[in-house]
Amino acid sequence: xxxxxxxxxxxxxxxxxxxxxxxxxxxxxxxxxxxxxxxxxxxxxxxxxxxxxxxxxxxxxxxxxxxxxxxxxxxxxxxxxxxxxxxxxxxxxxxxxxxxxxxxxxxxxxxxxxxxxxxxxxxxxxxxxxxxxxxxxxxxxxxxxxxxxxxxxxxxxxxxxxxxxxxxxxxxxxxxxxxxxxxxxxxxxxxxxxxxxxxxxxxxxxxxxxxxxxxxxxxxxxx
Numbered sequence: 307x308x309x310x311x312x313x314x315x316x317x318x319x320x321x322x323x324x325x326x327x328x329x330x331x332x333x334x335x336x337x338x339x340x341x342x343x344x345x346x347x348x349x350x351x352x353x354x355x356x357x358x359x360x361x362x363x364x365x366x367x368x369x370x371x372x373x374x375x376x377x378x379x380x381x382x383x384x385x386x387x388x389x390x391x392x393x394x395x396x397x398x399x400x401x402x403x404x405x406x407x408x409x410x411x412x413x414x415x416x417x418x419x420x421x422x423x424x425x426x427x428x429x430x431x432x433x434x435x436x437x438x439x440x441x442x443x444x445x446x447x448x449x450x451x452x453x454x455x456x457x458x459x460x461x462x463x464x465x466x467x468x469x470x471x472x473x474x475x476x477x478x479x480x481x482x483x484x485x486x487x488x489x490x491x492x493x494x495x496x497x498x499x500x501x502x503x504x505x506x507x508x509x510x511x512x513x514x515x516x517x518x519x520x521x522x523x524x525x526x527x528x529x
Contacts, residue, residue, distance in 0.1 A: 314348045318412035322346055322419045325410060326356045332423070333358040337437030339429035345371055345420040347379075355419075364397070375420055378407035383417065395424075402427040460501045463490060464508040483509055487519035496520060 314322065322344070329342050336342075343365070344356040353371035378391050392406040404425045412418035467489040471477055477485050486509065495501050502520075506513040 311350055312347050312416070312418065314346070314418055315413055318418045321412055322355070322410060325419070325421060328421070329356045329358055338433050339426050339437075341422075341424040341426070343420075343422040343424075345375060345422065347371075347417065347419055350376075371420075375407060375422060379409070379417065379420060382407070382409050397424075456498050457500070457504060460495060460498055460504040461508055463493060463495050464505050467493070468509070483511055483515070484519045484522070487516055488523045491520060491523050 325344050329344050332342050333340065341359040341364075342357070343354055343359075345353040346355045347353065350371045352368045354365055354367055354369040357365055357367055357369070359365065374395065378393070381387065381391055382389060389411070390406060390408040392404070395403045395405050397403060404427060406423045408421040408423075409417045410419035410421060464486065467486045471482055471485045471489065474485075487505070490496060490501075490505060495505075502516050503513050506516045509516075
């Protein structure tokens with residue numbers, strides 16, 4: 307095996323380790339049929355630092371890098387590619403795959419690892435469809451706001467929070483605005499510039515009242 311090992315800096319190890327959550331997140335999002343592998347180029351004989359292979363057992367953490375992954379790395383480095391390549395392949399069992407190799411870059415832009423995603427093309431369609439359906443025990447689907455600008459985002463978020471709070475009969479009328487502010491705080495809306503005056507305008511209260519509610523909410527969190 308051609309020597310490709312490098313010595314990672316502490317910062318680069320942090321970069322590479324941050325991809326572990328990405329692997330788990332992709333597994334949760336993509337569902338069945340995927341193998342997702344995180345490789346480190348610091349030790350190619352034990353390059354696999356995180357792997358998700360679902361119903362396709364095989365490689366485990368600590369496994370060596372494959373010749374195909376090294377070949378794709380060479381192509382990314384030598385063919386002036388943007389840092390990724392997708393292709394069709396087969397594993398050692400002959401199972402057909404659609405695969406992607408994505409370079410992970412560290413200090414100075416050098417490649418320190420690889421994220422490899424393999425989709426098993428022989429995954430039954432019924433299994434794929436099942437993975438796209440929400441579980442029966444899951445709460446109602448989450449609503450996401452696709453606003454044209456931050457002002458619209460704040461206003462729509464206030465309306466969503468207001469609707470949620472007003473529908474809750476356990477909240478006293480005198481506490482409605484405070485609970486709306488508390489909800490917006492949990493959604494991180496107040497990290498947006500001018501969110502306080504926009505919230506005040508939407509709720510027909512003063513900015514100082516919004517600040518008062520926000521201060522009280524934060525104090526309760528810190529208590």
